[in-house]
Amino acid sequence: MAHRVLVSDPISEIGVALLNDHPDIEADFNTGLSPEELIAIIGDYEGLVVRSQTKVTPEVLAAAKSLKVIGRAGVGVDNIDKEAANQHGVIVMNTPTGNTISTAEHAFTLMLSAARNIAPGHASVLAGEFAAGRKANQGIELNGKRLAVIGMGRIGTEFVKRAQAFNMTVVAFDPYLTQSRADELKVELADTPDAALTGADVVTLHVPLTDDTKGIINAERLALMNKGALVVNCARGGLVDEAALKAAIDSGHIAGCGLDVFENEPPAADHPLLSLNKFVAFTPHLGASTAEAQENVGIQVAEQVRDFLATGEIRNAINMPSLDAAAREAIGPYLDLSASLGKLLAKLGLSNPDALRVSYHGPFAKKDTALISRTVLTNFLESSRCDGQVNIVNAPGIAAQMGLELVESTINAQTEYNELLVVELRKGEERFRLAGTLIGSSPRIVEIDRLYVDTNIRGHFLIVRNDDRPGIVGAVGTTLGNEKVNIANLSLARNKTQGNALTVIEVDEPLSPEIMAQVRAIPGVTLGTGVSL
Numbered sequence: 001m002a003h004r005v006l007v008s009d010p011i012s013e014i015g016v017a018l019l020n021d022h023p024d025i026e027a028d029f030n031t032g033l034s035p036e037e038l039i040a041i042i043g044d045y046e047g048l049v050v051r052s053q054t055k056v057t058p059e060v061l062a063a064a065k066s067l068k069v070i071g072r073a074g075v076g077v078d079n080i081d082k083e084a085a086n087q088h089g090v091i092v093m094n095t096p097t098g099n100t101i102s103t104a105e106h107a108f109t110l111m112l113s114a115a116r117n118i119a120p121g122h123a124s125v126l127a128g129e130f131a132a133g134r135k136a137n138q139g140i141e142l143n144g145k146r147l148a149v150i151g152m153g154r155i156g157t158e159f160v161k162r163a164q165a166f167n168m169t170v171v172a173f174d175p176y177l178t179q180s181r182a183d184e185l186k187v188e189l190a191d192t193p194d195a196a197l198t199g200a201d202v203v204t205l206h207v208p209l210t211d212d213t214k215g216i217i218n219a220e221r222l223a224l225m226n227k228g229a230l231v232v233n234c235a236r237g238g239l240v241d242e243a244a245l246k247a248a249i250d251s252g253h254i255a256g257c258g259l260d261v262f263e264n265e266p267p268a269a270d271h272p273l274l275s276l277n278k279f280v281a282f283t284p285h286l287g288a289s290t291a292e293a294q295e296n297v298g299i300q301v302a303e304q305v306r307d308f309l310a311t312g313e314i315r316n317a318i319n320m321p322s323l324d325a326a327a328r329e330a331i332g333p334y335l336d337l338s339a340s341l342g343k344l345l346a347k348l349g350l351s352n353p354d355a356l357r358v359s360y361h362g363p364f365a366k367k368d369t370a371l372i373s374r375t376v377l378t379n380f381l382e383s384s385r386c387d388g389q390v391n392i393v394n395a396p397g398i399a400a401q402m403g404l405e406l407v408e409s410t411i412n413a414q415t416e417y418n419e420l421l422v423v424e425l426r427k428g429e430e431r432f433r434l435a436g437t438l439i440g441s442s443p444r445i446v447e448i449d450r451l452y453v454d455t456n457i458r459g460h461f462l463i464v465r466n467d468d469r470p471g472i473v474g475a476v477g478t479t480l481g482n483e484k485v486n487i488a489n490l491s492l493a494r495n496k497t498q499g500n501a502l503t504v505i506e507v508d509e510p511l512s513p514e515i516m517a518q519v520r521a522i523p524g525v526t527l528g529t530g531v532s533l
């Protein structure tokens with residue numbers, strides 16, 4: 001069956017064609033849907049491609065029973081409810097680099113337009129008021145002015161390069177910007193937004209809209225700027241308190257603004273800021289709207305969604321560690337091993353554990369261990385819960401809800417293996433652990449509850465705990481033989497001090513409850529578990 005993808009916002013035609021060119025993908029281009037229309041059809045799709053118009057709400061995600069991936073042709077993912085996507089196990093990907101230059105150029109254009117009254121000047125010419133327009137629209141020179149940048153990521157950095165070419169001095173606030181990077185970019189590093197805004201002539205915003213950044217430009221901060229300053233926002237509407245901005249402009253402290261984005265889009269016709277006619281430039285969320293940017297993000301999103309649905313490759317996911325083809329090849333055998341260890345933990349381990357600890361012994365550093373840990377957790381939860389619906393995206397949330405802590409650790413102590421993956425359930429003082437490794441490139445389980453075995457990671461197994469005395473393994477073998485169950489492999493381990501043993505028997509078929517009952521009835525067998533991995 002083909003993977004169906006809904007493209008619900010206008011992305012470039014090349015992107016849609018790229019999806020449909022894949023033999024296993026069927027993409028529908030269906031834009032301008034109302035929320036109700038989207039909810040009515042989303043259940044049929046495994047992939048959804050959006051820009052910023054489609055609102056992917058908890059209601060949409062609840063109806064999206066087959067959805068595996070949402071691709072955002074652009075950067076901001078504030079139109080997608082990430083909590084709900086995590087809960088439903090849907091991967092959210094964006095295309096972070098494709099529209100950087102276009103958006104930086106647009107923000108810069110807004111700054112210049114507001115400073116030089118391009119929009120009011122243009123309107124005056126069209127209205128036949130050339131002389132009046134010339135008199136009314138004297139501008140502000142940017143040369144030598146102080147620019148505050150909030151958010152020095154991709155777009156902020158490109159904006160700064162252009163501002164420096166205009167001989168502006170730059171101060172930046174970004175909690176993730178290091179002093180050495182600031183030095184390299186020749187910007188002053190502010191350690192608070194207030195410090196960046198104090199004495200600034202222009203502020204430009206390039207941060208995502210989050211709980212932390214909402215309203216980051218408010219009345220108090222506008223008051224810190226120089227008289228006659230400009231506010232440029234080509235990031236997200238909610239970043240600026242629009243009422244405070246209007247009041248600051250009305251008071252004469254702030255000269256004006258260049259805005260591409262609004263708290264509510266489209267803004268109401270009577271929006272107070274729209275009544276301004278000096279030092280203003282407004283555009284309808286056009287930052288990424290160039291042919292170049294749309295081609296970039298359209299192709300990127302289509303490739304990412306296609307590759308995920310066709311091969312499981314994960315790129316630019318905001319709720320998952322990335323897994324490109326090379327990384328996938330490097331950790332593929334470990335993902336297989338961790339899936340089996342997770343399932344086996346659920347079958348053999350402790351009930352209602354408090355924690356699942358995944359430890360990495362040896363040079364795991366070069367691998368994406370976060371994904372390995374998540375794979376253990378996902379398979380453990382999938383096999384211990386009967387309600388299904390656990391996957392690699394929602395597993396951490398489900399574990400947290402259950403009070404199960406996922407703990408990861410890297411251990412440098414030498415083991416007899418080059419790399420050893422140990423998974424352990426903890427409940428109070430109780431512990432149950434399994435370990436596995438790669439022998440050559442083949443994943444093997446090498447330890448069950450501190451007893452050393454060597455067994456496959458796939459197949460049907462009979463795992464027996466028994467007293468360490470003669471005849472018991474023979475009796476188990478006879479029981480299987482009588483029931484015509486063929487033994488493929490056998491691994492024995494024993495704990496001499498405690499006088500008990502562990503036998504892992506790989507068999508050719510799943511074991512019936514009747515056979516398991518016979519095995520458990522053998523004198524000396526303390527535990528018998530049939531497992532299919």
Ligand SMILES: NC(=O)C1=CN([C@@H]2O[C@H](COP(=O)(O)OP(=O)(O)OC[C@H]3O[C@@H](n4cnc5c(N)ncnc54)[C@H](O)[C@@H]3O)[C@@H](O)[C@H]2O)C=CC1
Binds near residue numbers: 177207234235289
């Ligand atoms: N108007 C439009 O059409 C477009 C708007 N955008 C908006 O621009 C934003 C920035 O895009 P990029 O530069 O590509 O993203 P980015 O991820 O490269 O940069 C964002 C920067 O903000 C910083 N940051 C995060 N929280 C912060 C905080 N509380 N205070 C200060 N800095 C903080 C991060 O450290 C990062 O350096 C996007 O989130 C999106 O909302 C992006 C593309 C087009």
Ligand SMILES: O=C(O)C(=O)COP(=O)(O)O
Binds near residue numbers: 052075285
């Ligand atoms: O990439 C972003 O964050 C944008 O805001 C661009 O939005 P758009 O794709 O033009 O709806």
